[in-house]
Amino acid sequence: MPEVAESVIAAIIEEVPSYSAPFQGRMGRVIEQAVRTSLDSFLDAASGAREGEQTSIGVGVQAAEQLGRAEARAGRPVDALLSAYRVGARVSWREVSRMAVAQGAEAATLGRFAEVVFTYIDELSAASVAGHNAETHTAERARIVNLDRLVRSLLVGAPETRLVEAAQLARWTPARTLTVVLVAGERALNTAAMLDPRTLTLGEDLPPVRGLPAPDRVAALLVPDAGGRARGALLDLLSGRDAVVGPAVPWTEADRSYARAVRAAALPRESGTVLDTDAHLAQIVLAADPETLADLRESALAPFADLTEGSAERLAETLRAWLLLQGRRELVAEALHVHPQTVRYRMGQVRELLGDRLQDPDAVLELVLALSARPS
Template sequence: MTRRLPRSTASHGLALPARAVAEMREDLASVADKVVTAIINEVPSYDDALTGSMGENIRSAVRIALGGFLSLAGGRGGANPRTPTAPAAEGAYQLGRGEARNGRTTDALLSAYRIGARVSWREMSATAVRAGMDAETLAGFAELVFAYIDELSAASVAGHSDELATAGRVRQRLVERLARQLLTGAPAEAVLDTATRAEWEPPTTLTAVLIADSQVRPALASLPRATIAVVDSAELSEASGAPESTEGREGGLLLVPDAHGRARGALLRTIADLDAVAGPARPWLEVRASLDRARRTRTLGLGPDTEAHLPELVLSADADARADLRAAVLAPLADLRPGTAQKLTETLRSWLLHQGRRDDVAAELFVHAQTVRYRMGQLRELYGDDLEDPEKVLAMVIALG
């Protein structure tokens, strides 16, 4: 009965005749050339990749792999049968990493391995038969060939995955550094260098969006791929000098590229049903200003669009200054009874905002137009010409707005 080998090269127990191994070793260069040619012809993504110096490097790698296999099959591994395959396995691992860096998928890589296994087996089995290898040994030889290719392809897939994971971690760290630099006022040259290293193409504008951590992922699904996401931006808040929130953490932060003009509408629709506040679009190196406005808007309990609340933001920019201005504007009413002062204050505010349209003021205050006329007569006596002075009127609008 023919002995079945496990699908592994470890302790395979097979020793090929020395003559067959010697003849196959003489053909290594030829077999490597045929393997590379077949891969070029059958895998489109390798059409231009295996020419010139790179093609020679691949041929050399194939020869090393086949040479390691022949050492293994010839029983030259000594106490550790894996020893002859170590250089080939390392080469396969590095090949996988290189393919990931070159943007090729594991599908293309595994196709190349399948073709290499087929061509290698066809060539080496023909040599083995000419060298007089018996059928049972030939069967064991076949299984060892494909087990060996499986191990090499697995090493390449591992290298490919590790490279993607490593590159992803490195890029994520660079993107996080980029966000920190943008929000802490780092020099433009340093920010540009980090963006280049992170392979992040600078947009025209960036828009800061404050959002709950749990809603970052749903939002990202509808936002540009270049969006920078920072989950729990408390560290960035501290680094940029922002005040701590009442809950001790700020939550998530998104820096959305090119959400200006008509594109802002799409951004606002994306966050409409989320716990989020979108700052204004700003030149990308000035996104800190967008974040500052988003923070102020959220502190005031407003949102989700900061630009829909510009008057409130302006009026609340310096609360102490506004309180002082209000006191100065209302100084002529200081000696009146509180109830009378309140009614006149409401009337003055409405008159200013309605630009003196008596009927509109009456409708807003739910009083008769004659009442408005009477109150405005009182106010004219108290304020005199100030009600006609543009600068005084501006101060009144700001104070009472």
């Protein structure tokens, strides 16, 4: 058996290129031991076959299963191992049959012996495939769990050291930047399939954002390296879908992109459109603290409080256009679809109500903010 084992190992190294490197170091010793264990277990099986018994080959099968698991952990497909089994069976049969013939074994005995050899190899192959599949499934389940933990850690702004560790556990290679995209939960998988394969997905139970509730029935996609020129391509891919796209940020700061996307999700928009948060920064700022903004609106527009609702609305609309268009009456009239004289008349009323406040920069800023907000 020691001679046969050496011949098998030499043949595997020569004929199965995938095993040239693994036979070096610790893994090589594991494989060599597996070869010897398999041969010893085979002798027991062959002896049982000779005596007509059903001899257990559990030791060899267990070793084969563990070898299959080890291959999966090393990231190698099971094909190389099955090739090694075929080479081992051929070399073992050649060497052992040569010795048996030299000892005068009969042809019938050799035929039965060949049957035992290849039946045994089939059982080892099946055990290794089962071990490889089991380890692959276990590893994939663990990776899915670790990816989920990584995404949640990113969205809540965990410390960088924790994020790096989580990425390593999930076997996810960090991108330069991440862009958070919010989409309807039922469209998450289809949308992710169009994006960078490194895209991270969290399809349920999104975390809340600094006092804001978590979005309902919405999934978060964390898209790698979609900043700069790549942002346009991302927006084009998402066209026609209900989506909110946060800013591209360093990957360890993905919580900032998520927070902005969540805030922007509350802004009004048409169904089936993509909301690019980079293009709506002012609206997001205005919506960030609705209670304070309501107080500001009430304070800034207090002089309009005694007017009828219709009059107050018309004067506020005119004042907003006047401030944004820098007092150019013709442009204001065009924007409001009224005559320039109407603008002049309304602004006369506004000046009576506000007095010197229209000359105060701080007051003008408050008016612009208040008039930019929608009444609650």
